Amino acid sequence: MNVVKFERVTVAYQHTVALADVSFSLESGEFLGVVGPNGSGKTTLLKTVLGFVKPVSGKVFILGGNGGSLRRVRSRIGYVPQRKPIDPNFPVSALEVVLMGSYPSIGVLRQPIKKERERALATLKAVGLEKWALHIAGHLSGGQQQRLLLARALMQNPELLLLDEPTAGVDVASRKRMVELIYQEHKERGLTTIYVTHDINEILPWVDRLMLLNKTIRALGSVSEVVSPKILEEFYGAAVVFAEHQGKRLVFTEDRHD
Amino acid sequence: MIEIFGYPFVTNAFLGALLVGTVCSVIGVLVILRGLAFVGAGIAHAAFGGVALGFLLGIDPLFSAILFCIGTALLIQLTKKKATLREDTAIGIFFAFTMALGVLFIGLMRRYDARLYGYLFGNILGITRGNIILMLALAFVVLLVFILFYKEFKFIAFDEELAEASGLAVGLLGAIQMALIALTVVVSIKTVGIILVEALLVIPAATAYQLTNRYGVMFFLSWAVAVIACIVGLFLSYILAVPSGATIVIVSAGLFALAAIFSPKRKRCRVCGREP
Numbered sequence: 455m456n457v458v459k460f461e462r463v464t465v466a467y468q469h470t471v472a473l474a475d476v477s478f479s480l481e482s483g484e485f486l487g488v489v490g491p492n493g494s495g496k497t498t499l500l501k502t503v504l505g506f507v508k509p510v511s512g513k514v515f516i517l518g519g520n521g522g523s524l525r526r527v528r529s530r531i532g533y534v535p536q537r538k539p540i541d542p543n544f545p546v547s548a549l550e551v552v553l554m555g556s557y558p559s560i561g562v563l564r565q566p567i568k569k570e571r572e573r574a575l576a577t578l579k580a581v582g583l584e585k586w587a588l589h590i591a592g593h594l595s596g597g598q599q600q601r602l603l604l605a606r607a608l609m610q611n612p613e614l615l616l617l618d619e620p621t622a623g624v625d626v627a628s629r630k631r632m633v634e635l636i637y638q639e640h641k642e643r644g645l646t647t648i649y650v651t652h653d654i655n656e657i658l659p660w661v662d663r664l665m666l667l668n669k670t671i672r673a674l675g676s677v678s679e680v681v682s683p684k685i686l687e688e689f690y691g692a693a694v695v696f697a698e699h700q701g702k703r704l705v706f707t708e709d710r711h712d
Numbered sequence: 713m714i715e716i717f718g719y720p721f722v723t724n725a726f727l728g729a730l731l732v733g734t735v736c737s738v739i740g741v742l743v744i745l746r747g748l749a750f751v752g753a754g755i756a757h758a759a760f761g762g763v764a765l766g767f768l769l770g771i772d773p774l775f776s777a778i779l780f781c782i783g784t785a786l787l788i789q790l791t792k793k794k795a796t797l798r799e800d801t802a803i804g805i806f807f808a809f810t811m812a813l814g815v816l817f818i819g820l821m822r823r824y825d826a827r828l829y830g831y832l833f834g835n836i837l838g839i840t841r842g843n844i845i846l847m848l849a850l851a852f853v854v855l856l857v858f859i860l861f862y863k864e865f866k867f868i869a870f871d872e873e874l875a876e877a878s879g880l881a882v883g884l885l886g887a888i889q890m891a892l893i894a895l896t897v898v899v900s901i902k903t904v905g906i907i908l909v910e911a912l913l914v915i916p917a918a919t920a921y922q923l924t925n926r927y928g929v930m931f932f933l934s935w936a937v938a939v940i941a942c943i944v945g946l947f948l949s950y951i952l953a954v955p956s957g958a959t960i961v962i963v964s965a966g967l968f969a970l971a972a973i974f975s976p977k978r979k980r981c982r983v984c985g986r987e988p
Contacts, residue, residue, distance in 0.1 A: 504877050529879030535871075543977060544745070545927045546870055554867045558879040562860060590925045603874075610878060 455518060457482050457614050457646040458503060463512035465498055472498040474670045475512070480648070482613075485640055487661035488650045494668040496650040497536060500616045503648070504528060517613060529558035532607030532645075536618045540599050542592035548602050549587040552577055555609025574609055581605045581635060597628035601635070608639060615640065615647045621656060633660060654681075655704050681705065721837050722950075728839040728847060729946050729960065732903040732912060733938035735851045738858055739896040740917030741934050742889060745869035751788065751890065752913040754803035756897050758784035759906050761810035763831045764817035773831060774846060774898060781894035784810055789890050793883070834905030834957030836946065843902055850899045854892050861885060866927055903942075904957035912938060915964040922968070922975035937967050 458480040465473040473495045480486055490496050501507045503516055505524045516527050532555075540551075552574040553566045560566060566574070578584045581601040586594060591602060600620050607615060617636065621629040637660045640647045649657055657664075664680040666672040666689045673680045673689065680686075681703065686694040692707040717723055743752050762780025766773030784806050791802040818828070830838055839847075858865070864885055867875040876882040893913070900909040920933035945960030952959070 506873075506876070525879040525881060527879075528877055531877070533874065533877040535873060535877070543921070543925070544870060545921075545925045545930050546866070547926075550866075550927065551870070554863075554870065554875075555878070557863055557867055562864065565863060606874075 455482050456480065456515060457484075457517055458648070459513075459515040460502075461513040461515075463502065463509045463514055465495070465502055465507055466510050467507075471669060472507075473502065473509075476667075476671055477512075478665065478671060478674055480646055482646055483644055485637070485647045485649070485660060485662045486665060487654075487657035487663070488648060488665045488667055489652065489654045489657070490667040491652060496652075496667055497618055499667065500533070500618050500648065500650060503614075503616060504531065504533060525558075529610065530613045532610050532612030532615045534600070534603050534607050534615075534617045534620050537596065537600060537620075537622045537624075539596065540592040540594075540602075542590070544590075544592050546591050547588050548578065548583060548591050548594065549574055551591045551602055552605045552609050555606040558610065574605075577605045577609050578602075580608070580639065597624040597632065600624055600632060604632075604636065604639075608643070613646065615645045617647065617649045619651055620649070621651070621653075629656065633657065636660075654686075658705070659702050720841075721839070724839045724841065724844055725836045725946060725956070726943070727844055728836055728903050729942035730939060731844075731847050731851050732900045733916070733942040734935060735854050735896050735899050736909075736912040737916040737920075737934040737938035738931055739854065739892055740913045740915075740938075741920065741931050742858075742865055742869060743893065743913055744917040744921055746889070748889075748893065749910070749914050750800055750803050751785070752893055752897070753910045754788060754807040755781050755785050755890075755894050756906055756909045756913075757807050758810035758894075759897055759901055759909075760814035760832070761812075761817065762814075763828070763901070763906065764814040764821075767825050767828060768817045768821050774843070774901065777901060778850075778895065778898050780810060781897050782891050785890035785894040786887055789883075789887050830905075831901055832905050832907055833955060834901070834903055834908060836903050836949075836956040839902050847899050847902070850895050854895050854899070857888060857892060861888065865889065904960060908957050908961045911961040911964060912941075915961070915968050916941065919964070919968040919971040922971040922977060925977075937964065937971075941967060 456479045460476050460478050463473060463476045464471065488496050488499060498507060502509060502514060517530055519527060553570060556566055556570045560570065575584060575587060578587050581604055583598060583601055583605065586598065594602060604620065620636065621632050624632060633656055651657055658677055658681065661677065663675060664677050665674045666680060673685045683694050686705060690707045695706045697704045697706065743749055758780050759777045762777035763773040765780065766776035788802045788806055791797055792799050864880055867880060868882055868885055872882055896913065897909050900912055904912055916938035917934045919937045920930045923933055924930050941964040942960050945963040946956055948963065949956035949959040
């Protein structure tokens with residue numbers, strides 16, 4: 455079954471095109487990495503999946519539908535947004551934030567009960583934050599906050615997981631652990647995952663397919679199909695150097711800053 | 713002191729103050745956490761147009777104020793969404809428009825009605841049994857709806873985009889929240905007046921915000937601050953023979969100042985070593 459299907463989708467903000475003629479589909483259980491520079495339409499792609507922005511042309515099918523009840527579809531999608539620090543004075547604990555993931559399913563009137571609390575604690579444990587359950591969410595470090603938001607998304611029991619640069623602003627060591635954690639949860643829960651990043655090396659070892667996006671899809675295929683000097687040099691507009699480290703392939707461009 | 717409760721108007725005043733303190737403090741927490749303080753001010757000023765219309769048409773000004781406040785609250789929400797305006801801009805438009813309507817309605821009355829002054833600055837001693845019944849009914853509706861959507865309001869206050877992405881009806885819940893603020897404003901008009909109602913909506917919750925990091929505790933502290941401010945303010949206004957609405961607000965501001973000075977949040981976080 456296609457979990458996500460875009461048919462010639464174009465999205466524009468007033469007169470600025472953010473995505474142009476984008477077509478792709480994603481099978482259940484796939485892990486898709488989306489790589490592109492700033493302003494390439496990566497976040498817009500996720501927001502189109504969520505129904506936050508409407509295409510000016512083309513069709514979007516999510517979880518077997520193309521519209522239906524948008525709210526019902528969204529409740530089946532786990533979303534980790536681009537990092538914005540949690541207000542350190544906002545009065546919620548880490549556990550409360552994770553519990554928010556259960557709100558759409560338990561409905562109005564009911565409050566989370568023991569069952570949901572136990573599941574929330576187990577989810578916090580899965581992301582290594584069980585010790586911080588009762589800490590104020592905004593007092594956690596940047597990396598911990600990202601793991602917390604991942605836990606909240608997982609608490610929703612999603613079928614589709616959308617991650618928007620989940621490691622932005624996180625130190626290098628935590629970044630690697632975060633991606634490993636996401637991959638592990640993706641496998642264990644049988645999720646379909648779209649992982650958006652500007653750093654191709656971060657996701658190369660983990661993804662089933664890779665999309666190079668810059669308003670339009672520049673390349674889409676397995677890692678071995680996409681990670682070729684010709685395709686990458688065309689995409690980055692610069693010479694590309696490949697390196698091997700601990701059996702993993704790394705990509706560098708000549709004018710790389712980080 | 714206790715003998716003053718022998719007068720029905722004093723009993724009504726205290727009942728009114730307690731009702732207003734309770735409703736304002738609870739809804740005030742949502743106002744503070746979502747950064748809607750200016751919305752409260754905008755809706756309060758819309759009440760002026762509603763009250764003036766009530767006087768012009770010869771109907772209960774509180775009823776016309778309900779319609780005006782809820783209408784304005786929903787129009788602010790709608791304008792923000794449909795006209796892609798920032799919320800403060802939408803409020804600024806309706807703030808001025810409804811005030812202008814109020815001035816126009818007063819002009820059309822061709823006479824001055826002294827009771828209008830009571831709605832502007834509050835006349836807690838003028839609260840009647842009928843007012844109390846209406847306030848009780850409104851307060852009941854506000855608190856019931858608040859309890860129904862307690863957790864959803866928390867999620868939206870925490871992160872609106874995330875709440876919407878999770879499948880919550882954020883647009884509808886936002887409109888309900890605006891309607892609750894509008895009803896709270898109407899409940900409070902008789903006690904503190906249109907001009908000062910914003911203070912009760914913001915100060916008790918802001919005081920509680922200084923004192924706790926727990927969501928549930930914040931509601932309790934906000935309620936306690938509002939009730940203390942209302943009772944102490946009312947007693948002081950009786951003793952000093954000064955306007956009650958203003959006294960209640962000044963006592964609230966004093967409590968806020970104390971909370972801000974002694975706030976545990978001002979101390980450096982020892983665990984994480986970060987400034988709060």
